[in-house]
Amino acid sequence: xxxxxxxxxxxxxxxxxxxxxxxxxxxxxxxxxxxxxxxxxxxxxxxxxxxxxxxxxxxxxxxxxxxxxxxxxxxxxxxxxxxxxxxxxxxxxxxxxxxxxxxxxxxxxxxxxxxxxxxxxxxxxxxxxxxxxxxxxxxxxxxxxxxxxxxxxxxxxxxxxxxxxxxxxxxxxxxxxxxxxxxxxxxxxxxxxxxxxxxxxxxxxxxxxxxxxxxxxxxxxxxxxxxxxxxxxxxxxxxxxxxxxxxxxxxxxxxxxxxxxxxxxxxxxxxxxxxxxxxxxxxxxxxxxxxx
Amino acid sequence: xxxxxxxxxxxxxxxxxxxxxxxxxxxxxxxxxxxxxxxxxxxxxxxxxxxxxxxxxxxxxxxxxxxxxxxxxxxxxxxxxxxxxxxxxxxxxxxxxxxxxxxxxxxxxxxxxxxxxxxxxxxxxxxxxxxxxxxxxxxxxxxxxxxxxxxxxxxxxxxxxxxxxxxxxxxxxxxxxxxxxxxxxxxxxxxxxxxxxxxxxxxxxxxxxxxxxxxxxxxxxxxxxxxxxxxxxxxxxxxxxxxxxxxxxxxxxxxxxxxxxxxxxxxxxxxxxxxxxxxxxxxxxxxxxxxxxxxxxxxxxxxxxxxxxxxxxxxxxxxxxxxxx
Numbered sequence: 001x002x003x004x005x006x007x008x009x010x011x012x013x014x015x016x017x018x019x020x021x022x023x024x025x026x027x028x029x030x031x032x033x034x035x036x037x038x039x040x041x042x043x044x045x046x047x048x049x050x051x052x053x054x055x056x057x058x059x060x061x062x063x064x065x066x067x068x069x070x071x072x073x074x075x076x077x078x079x080x081x082x083x084x085x086x087x088x089x090x091x092x093x094x095x096x097x098x099x100x101x102x103x104x105x106x107x108x109x110x111x112x113x114x115x116x117x118x119x120x121x122x123x124x125x126x127x128x129x130x131x132x133x134x135x136x137x138x139x140x141x142x143x144x145x146x147x148x149x150x151x152x153x154x155x156x157x158x159x160x161x162x163x164x165x166x167x168x169x170x171x172x173x174x175x176x177x178x179x180x181x182x183x184x185x186x187x188x189x190x191x192x193x194x195x196x197x198x199x200x201x202x203x204x205x206x207x208x209x210x211x212x213x214x215x216x217x218x219x220x221x222x223x224x225x226x227x228x229x230x231x232x233x234x235x236x237x238x239x240x241x242x243x244x245x246x247x248x249x250x251x252x253x254x255x256x257x258x259x260x261x262x263x264x265x266x267x268x269x270x271x272x273x274x275x276x277x278x279x280x281x282x283x284x285x286x287x288x289x290x291x292x
Numbered sequence: 293x294x295x296x297x298x299x300x301x302x303x304x305x306x307x308x309x310x311x312x313x314x315x316x317x318x319x320x321x322x323x324x325x326x327x328x329x330x331x332x333x334x335x336x337x338x339x340x341x342x343x344x345x346x347x348x349x350x351x352x353x354x355x356x357x358x359x360x361x362x363x364x365x366x367x368x369x370x371x372x373x374x375x376x377x378x379x380x381x382x383x384x385x386x387x388x389x390x391x392x393x394x395x396x397x398x399x400x401x402x403x404x405x406x407x408x409x410x411x412x413x414x415x416x417x418x419x420x421x422x423x424x425x426x427x428x429x430x431x432x433x434x435x436x437x438x439x440x441x442x443x444x445x446x447x448x449x450x451x452x453x454x455x456x457x458x459x460x461x462x463x464x465x466x467x468x469x470x471x472x473x474x475x476x477x478x479x480x481x482x483x484x485x486x487x488x489x490x491x492x493x494x495x496x497x498x499x500x501x502x503x504x505x506x507x508x509x510x511x512x513x514x515x516x517x518x519x520x521x522x523x524x525x526x527x528x529x530x531x532x533x534x535x536x537x538x539x540x541x542x543x544x545x546x547x548x549x550x551x552x553x554x555x556x557x558x559x560x561x562x563x564x565x566x567x568x569x570x571x572x573x574x575x576x577x578x579x580x581x582x583x584x585x586x587x588x589x590x591x592x593x594x595x596x597x598x599x600x601x602x603x604x605x606x607x608x609x610x611x612x613x614x615x616x617x
Binding site: 091110272273276 | 584
């Protein structure tokens with residue numbers, strides 16, 4: 001029982017980080033109808049910005065994190081939107097999806113060639129001392145990761161629901177034409193979405209990299225898991241991405257412990273196909289009417 | 293139908309393909325052969341992406357299925373001619389099974405399902421050592437022998453692959469020009485209109501994906517005797533992406549796009565050798581730039597230039613608007 005609790009808690013901790021990535025992914029999908037296949041790389045890159053900050057500029061950790069956050073928002077948010085999404089979107093969704101795949105390769109190879117091909121140690125934000133919780137031994141790191149990512153999602157939801165800007169962003173996502181008529185600056189709202197996505201990816205990066213070490217190929221599995229979390233949870237809901245992320249984190253840990261460690265990477269495929277067959281709009285999602 | 297110039301161009305290219313390897317070293321012939329093999333894989337993906345408008349990220353895993361089935365059967369003493377179709381049929385069936393759930397729903401679900409599937413295939417190839425040899429892979433597959441014509445020599449194998457490629461291309465030409473193929477195109481241009489005209493969009497898309505996957509299997513079945521060594525690492529997600537970019541770079545939806553794209557992807561590393569490790573960085577950056585300016589690929593550049601210098605006679609410009617309504 002205590003082992004089960006332990007597996008469950010550490011699953012929730014990783015799952016909450018997946019959820020952060022999935023939420024960003026969902027936001028971008030809603031705002032620009034874009035599937036960003038470089039999302040996993042967007043989580044991999046900020047960790048290297050931190051390493052550049054601490055290594056090359058000799059910054060203390062907190063300012064390196066801040067430096068990385070700002071740089072990520074600029075590069076992965078603003079530049080991504082201006083240089084890749086804006087010029088390619090008019091050519092069609094598929095073209096843009098393929099461009100994000102090429103961007104993923106570009107980011108991955110750049111980190112590999114210009115920084116390092118080997119996994120780099122990454123400073124832990126929190127001590128990983130084990131603590132005893134109802135007989136289960138969990139690390140403080142896991143508990144804090146869970147708390148912080150849930151906190152971020154709650155704050156984001158509050159922002160989207162309670163502030164004027166947040167509601168304008170939601171309106172843009174639901175119906176850009178009507179939002180524009182009602183005086184919403186649609187272009188700016190879409191830009192905000194991309195900036196928030198980059199910030200979420202950076203935060204997820206800071207939380208997950210101490211667990212896995214910083215490596216150029218970290219994005220591959222992370223991206224896939226985030227897509228599937230978003231689909232499983234429901235593409236058109238933030239809480240859907242949250243549920244999807246937590247579910248995948250827990251199921252992944254349970255499979256690895258109790259069923260098979262060799263095939264744990266197959267879990268997303270199984271989950272994806274089950275969801276598509278049973279409930280294609282996702283667990284929390286609402287069915288979207290087909291627009292003709 | 294084909295214009296006079298196009299027929300001439302195809303004959304010229306065919307002659308070039310026959311003459312190219314003469315007097316070349318084994319390495320050059322090997323590169324040319326792998327160009328043909330990847331052209332077949334890209335041709336299949338072009339049907340899925342360019343004609344049916346769906347992204348598949350599992351072409352490398354279909355190559356893997358074709359390659360491993362052929363390898364296991366030929367190692368067991370079967371002839372390639374019998375082993376290859378079995379691999380193709382398996383790919384076709386797997387394509388149907390995989391596409392059925394993914395294409396039930398709107399959106400780019402096939403991309404995610406195939407991405408996850410590629411990971412799964414890689415895991416199976418790596419973990420089930422009793423069948424696939426695990427990370428060490430399989431070695432020593434024989435090349436097909438047709439009595440009088442043995443393909444043991446590199447040059448002979450090139451002509452063998454060329455013949456198969458020509459057959460596969462002819463078949464694809466037939467598919468694209470058949471009522472079916474026209475349905476694929478209608479689907480890409482305007483799915484709602486196609487559906488209202490009685491095209492069963494889901495079935496047609498599923499078929500396009502399954503046929504495209506079988507072409508991947510054929511490419512795999514040729515990799516086995518070409519390299520005579522297969523391992524899971526050469527069929528990962530990165531390779532699926534590589535084939536996808538071949539289609540896009542060449543020009544998705546153009547019949548000859550895959551050949552151009554595969555040529556670029558196979559030959560460019562040789563030309564960009566001076567960039568050393570930065571090759572993939574340069575390449576992916578070029579792809580993004582290309583997508584910004586010419587999203588229809590290299591063939592699209594040619595088509596655009598032709599429109600500019602030799603514009604076709606346009607009878608009624610206003611009909612163009614009408615066709616899009």
